[in-house]
Amino acid sequence: MQKVEAIIRPEKLNDVKNALAAAGFVGLNVVNVTGRGVQKGVVHIGRGGETYEVDMLPKVKLEVVVRDEDAEKVVQLIAQAARTGHIGDGKIFLIPVADAMRVRTGERGEAAL
Amino acid sequence: MQKVEAIIRPEKLNDVKNALAAAGFVGLNVVNVTGRGVQKGVVHIGRGGETYEVDMLPKVKLEVVVRDEDAEKVVQLIAQAARTGHIGDGKIFLIPVADAMRVRTGERGEAAL
Amino acid sequence: MQKVEAIIRPEKLNDVKNALAAAGFVGLNVVNVTGRGVQKGVVHIGRGGETYEVDMLPKVKLEVVVRDEDAEKVVQLIAQAARTGHIGDGKIFLIPVADAMRVRTGERGEAAL
Amino acid sequence: MPQPTIDSGDTAWLLVSAALVLLMTPGLAFFYGGLVRSKNVLSTIMHSFIIMGVASLVWVLWGYSLAFGPDKGGFIGDLSWFGMRLVGAEPNADYAATVPHQAYMLFQMMFAIITPALITGAFAERAKFSTFLVFTVLWMTLVYAPVAHWVWAKDGWLGTLGGLGAYDFAGGTVVHINSGVAALAAALLFGRRLGYGKEPMEPHNIPFVVLGAGLLWFGWFGFNAGSALAAGGAASNAFLQTNTAAAAGAVAWTLASWAVIGKPSVVGAASGAVAGLVAITPAAGFVGAWEATDGYLNILPAIVIGAVAGVLCFGATRLRSRLGFDDALDVWAVHGMGGTWGAIATGIFATAAVTSLAGFQGGVGGLIDGRPEQLLAQFAGVAATWGYSFTVTFLVLKALDLVMGLRVSEEEEVVGVDVAQHGERAYVLEEVGVAAAAYAVRPAPAAQPAPRPQLAQGESQAASTSP
Amino acid sequence: MPQPTIDSGDTAWLLVSAALVLLMTPGLAFFYGGLVRSKNVLSTIMHSFIIMGVASLVWVLWGYSLAFGPDKGGFIGDLSWFGMRLVGAEPNADYAATVPHQAYMLFQMMFAIITPALITGAFAERAKFSTFLVFTVLWMTLVYAPVAHWVWAKDGWLGTLGGLGAYDFAGGTVVHINSGVAALAAALLFGRRLGYGKEPMEPHNIPFVVLGAGLLWFGWFGFNAGSALAAGGAASNAFLQTNTAAAAGAVAWTLASWAVIGKPSVVGAASGAVAGLVAITPAAGFVGAWEATDGYLNILPAIVIGAVAGVLCFGATRLRSRLGFDDALDVWAVHGMGGTWGAIATGIFATAAVTSLAGFQGGVGGLIDGRPEQLLAQFAGVAATWGYSFTVTFLVLKALDLVMGLRVSEEEEVVGVDVAQHGERAYVLEEVGVAAAAYAVRPAPAAQPAPRPQLAQGESQAASTSP
Amino acid sequence: MPQPTIDSGDTAWLLVSAALVLLMTPGLAFFYGGLVRSKNVLSTIMHSFIIMGVASLVWVLWGYSLAFGPDKGGFIGDLSWFGMRLVGAEPNADYAATVPHQAYMLFQMMFAIITPALITGAFAERAKFSTFLVFTVLWMTLVYAPVAHWVWAKDGWLGTLGGLGAYDFAGGTVVHINSGVAALAAALLFGRRLGYGKEPMEPHNIPFVVLGAGLLWFGWFGFNAGSALAAGGAASNAFLQTNTAAAAGAVAWTLASWAVIGKPSVVGAASGAVAGLVAITPAAGFVGAWEATDGYLNILPAIVIGAVAGVLCFGATRLRSRLGFDDALDVWAVHGMGGTWGAIATGIFATAAVTSLAGFQGGVGGLIDGRPEQLLAQFAGVAATWGYSFTVTFLVLKALDLVMGLRVSEEEEVVGVDVAQHGERAYVLEEVGVAAAAYAVRPAPAAQPAPRPQLAQGESQAASTSP
């Protein structure tokens, strides 16, 4: 099994979720992260004129654990739905998973996904 | 070493934490995630009657890095404490960890856990 | 490739970020976590005198995916910048990464970092 | 008309009422601010807050003079009171014989502030700040001042001081229909928010909505009971009608949402209170006695006006949602429709007994007093305001669209208007999520005083800073 | 008794006071709302807000008539003032000779609103909304109206207008003991919240608690000084006693928490102010001069009443925590016990000089004036209210438990009452956590104006929407 | 001087004004609380809130007597009014002939509360709570009481009741310069916050800032128009000047921030309103007519005073940022500099016509009335207050630093003052982040009532608790 970790733009989350669901990949987790990359941040301004320059931007990290043979398909689905072509589109990482369990039933391995 | 990643119901977090501590596993991390699975979400209602249907629900992700030989024990402890038998109980994943370091002392490997 | 996961004190985040950037490691993600370890928590006090004892403390988890040959260097950079020598300094874990993709361009592997 | 001398009680009451109405605008800022998404809350609050500045200045410079100054053909005042000329400490017996003219002008100012602020709900979450400022100045001058003149000024063509005799005690026409219909025009011209109907646009802070509704309810006593311009029976009666209609509106919308969508809505209760307050505004000084002054149903008109408003505005909100135009905070549904219902209800329920108490026109009632013709005057007021406000607002906004542009860029809308237009974000709250579930609670310790709790035993969270 | 003519200053003061007391209920909504967990804040706020609707309607229909209408045996009024019949613009000299009868009725209405709202703190975070609504209507009718009648109505058996002569200037018995004891009954019948004593039930928004306390303190000037029913010396004195007791209560609870639990608590300061205000409520118009009117200790009674209340209610909160019944927001400890102390303190500290200023009974003092018998009247008031309120509240809730059920389901309680009962959630705040630590700050730039900051250099966050 | 008899309208107005000014302190708590980081919000709010307790007690015990009691050499009062001795229901004709002496004392009390609360902005986020409490008591006694005496007391050496004749209608010198200069001394002695200039210290809750500004604006009507001490022409005029300057200040700071830093700031609008209010405070009862009472420019002085204050205080804030001393919430820049400008502007724009309306000194104007010598009196007031307040505040704090220490430990500062000093944290909000993006929205359903929405279909989120 592989864990597909995708760091994407928050505003693309809905598109990606829908694309995955349409292809049968329902189970997933999302978590808010703050990321730094090539992309530059937003500037906030204080009362006395101080500027607060964010060098990190809000991103969303999606985690989907899939069978090895589905990994590439999921990567492609996410990349297509998340791409804008501009800096800041994010990254996808593949991380090996040794085992899984469905808590409700105790099923193990790919049956747990 | 293995990282045990358990996605569980937020209201079960305390039970799981206590079960782990009782068995000697004190160190762990928790992060809020939002998950999608078989389970259906909550409906909120807008002023004009729009409904906001959450298709994702709040979950908690627990991360414990343990020695290989403890991994199965930790999985079982978590599963027992987190199980309700209803849809939405969550998943546990095992992810290989190559090395570890305790920042305070610089210790490496299993000594760092 | 390796994912360096470092759990550190929130107040050390800026130092770590700067140290990494100075050494050329710009890309990274940060997420808020709550951790339990040896360190003891803060006590809050209720109106009727109840005490709320936090047994977990806010930490920050930094994730940087790097080439295998850079992993050790990044671990050392983080450890140096994050260390205070007191309990609660945190842990660093190394997790193997099978592949990566830059969403914007579709580049794969180390080219995507 | 009584000899104009200042009464300290009446002056105290009118100044307090002016302060109360001023507070309604920050109240509105929170009512509206809570309803938008968190990335646009500052911009929404700023709309109301900066109007307290802009509208105050417009009013003391030319607004009051245009609205209440010497009449030009029943349509508008002239500029002879520009910059507070001739607006001094002596009473102006045309308007309020027992308080300084300035006090009357101040009380009116607060209405001129909140009316454009109400409109801003229509274009929340997408308006360009510069265009909004220009719009506010133009709208006050071209729409608010004339309509206020028609209804309330001496010799205005529509009102009771020498006009058609349409009843508007405290601004059902001038404030609520006027702003509600302007909001309709604005919603059409601004167009829908990006993602409208697809993405959730859930209120981001409902406690703020209730805070705003609470401040509005409180301030509305100044709005309506202050409009009696004296502290006596008429003010007490207006106060009673106001509170009762607010109560009925809150309960009615809550029950309606319960019946229709299955749950009693908190936002609905707050909205219903506002709807009831809107509807009673034109009526507060004219209604009160259903049959006779000793009747068991004396309080029924206020209950009916409020309850119908609650249900009607709830329905109008749903209608707006189905029609699909994006009046973001339902200004039309609540103020436009609620105000219209109130104007008509005033024609139905006004009674001579109460009307004469208010000192207006020496006691003429409405339909239930056997004077259906009062309804005609009310319809005239409604129609004139709908027509004029919609047309002029539409033209002003159309022109501004061409000259300056109405909306922020799509990019700015996605990022949020707060950061994009104001360079600020509303909240910087530390992450406290899971921590709440990470506690162990202990009951209060028994007899002996607890040891002074320390940050931690043995070791502290922040050790890093004290080496 | 003076000839009943309307005084504009007194009327202005009473109408303002009524508005101030109305504002206390949203204030209470925030005081209570901040103390609960975030998943139940809307439900808690809604309890107070919808009572503004429900209690207003009950009051204008039958509540005021039952409480203040023509007496039936000293116990309750009849229904001859139903629906505001005979409640008009003329003063009712029995109650307030210089203001319209409606103004007096409105002022009383606001007390009838906040009293049931106070009780809701007992069953916060677990009450079924429908049952709560029915309870409110029944409680106002069966408990509030009679007790108000006993104490304040002409010929009520307990009060100073032809009764035993128990002093309750502004509602220590009628409002605070009454609601505090009802809360005790409710806490016992509702039972503990799920997880009580095991999970943390930490206040979710302490700034809201302080906002509520601030609005309560502000509104309480209307509550107590308004109860003088005229703008003069009695009102000024009541205002002074009120502010002083609030101050002493806030300081005392803060110091007590510092001494006992090691830190000066902010929630404690807010709670202490409320405790002081509760305790001074029955006394505000009767106390003031310790020895002689020129004494250096004139202000001491108010300080003592407030400070003792702060310490006593802090102790009662701890006692409640140890007894283990779940009066969730400590209504009994603060209002029940604070009100009881206030009633007794009134019997101790009342002086003839101040009492006659208030126009009550022509000047009879308490213990320090050599009249220990006044304490007996006070005890009678306390005992009657404790007994009646506890018994009837208990029976009403017991019946409702059988008929409708008091609590939400366990499942709903876990999810939170906001989503479960109202289909809404309080906050939708964007994640902003780590971002705060991710900033680089720069001091204000020097001479030349900064370039207009852009969203980003070269590239923007939201590029995806503008292809 | 008129025969001292109580006027109910004036009394109503003064009591309401006192209540309004009291509300300014919770308003300030939110204005300040929103500007700090979330880990210090409770401590910041607590500073203001507990001062409502502490300062009230100081005032009724010895503060009022020192400030307004029988004069000692023009510098301070004696203790003959200690504990409210001789402060009763009769008017004190020296100060206010138509209201009870207690009402005047209460109104003054509210000024004595907010002044030390203003100072707390200087040492926000790092002050030790115990030291702050002692400082407040000492500062009120050693600084506030004397300065108030100089300016406002009968025979004070600086004011208009037998002194130099410096004009300070409502506290520009006594409240604003006094607190602003004390804040400067405090900022220097407390030193910078840890991380100042390196870490971001962004406001954590800007809606709270605007809420605070709204309450301040509202309350300021009591502050300034209440200072007329009667409900008539002078109060109405002061109300008008106050509102106009607030408006001009809000607009001016907003435009200045737009011009200089590229975006119209919301915090700027709120700060600008406060700056305008500060500056008009000494002038509100003296300015109004530029040339003649029927002039088109009657309102210009208030606009100029407010607008200059907005720009000036914005500049002073930037100057403070560049000078690098850490007056955390810019008390010096806004209150010190705004108050100084207001004092001078009063000397410029005062006119005999308005001044005599206020009943002060029978009508003497300032520079534009051809009396440049009034400017000298104003400069004397400014210089005396700057010098005295800075010196004594500095000495008091220096002494406290030696005896108790001014600041929390570094460790406590990193953790946050809320947890460290009060054992409480402000917010426990559940994680709701991503959820907002995880929704599917549906328009309102059509004709048939929707089925009662359930928590979930088939299965529920919280099944675990109901096995």
Ligand SMILES: Nc1ncnc2c1ncn2[C@@H]1O[C@H](COP(=O)(O)OP(=O)(O)O)[C@@H](O)[C@H]1O
């Ligand atoms: N080496 C890395 N390890 C982990 N996350 C990274 C890394 N590099 C970038 N990221 C994440 O990807 C996001 C987008 O990266 P960025 O370089 O701005 O855009 P692009 O992918 O278009 O080159 C960053 O905000 C960060 O969250």
Ligand SMILES: Nc1ncnc2c1ncn2[C@@H]1O[C@H](COP(=O)(O)OP(=O)(O)O)[C@@H](O)[C@H]1O
């Ligand atoms: N393939 C997956 N990858 C990652 N997380 C998953 C996956 N499938 C489910 N989850 C997580 O597990 C949670 C529970 O899953 P669900 O299917 O609802 O229940 P059950 O485990 O009882 O079948 C989801 O909310 C989600 O957070």
Ligand SMILES: Nc1ncnc2c1ncn2[C@@H]1O[C@H](COP(=O)(O)OP(=O)(O)O)[C@@H](O)[C@H]1O
């Ligand atoms: N076995 C573990 N797995 C995952 N995270 C851990 C583990 N042990 C500790 N941590 C994380 O590291 C943090 C610091 O650990 P702690 O034991 O307090 O300090 P130290 O590293 O100085 O021994 C914890 O708060 C927790 O977030």
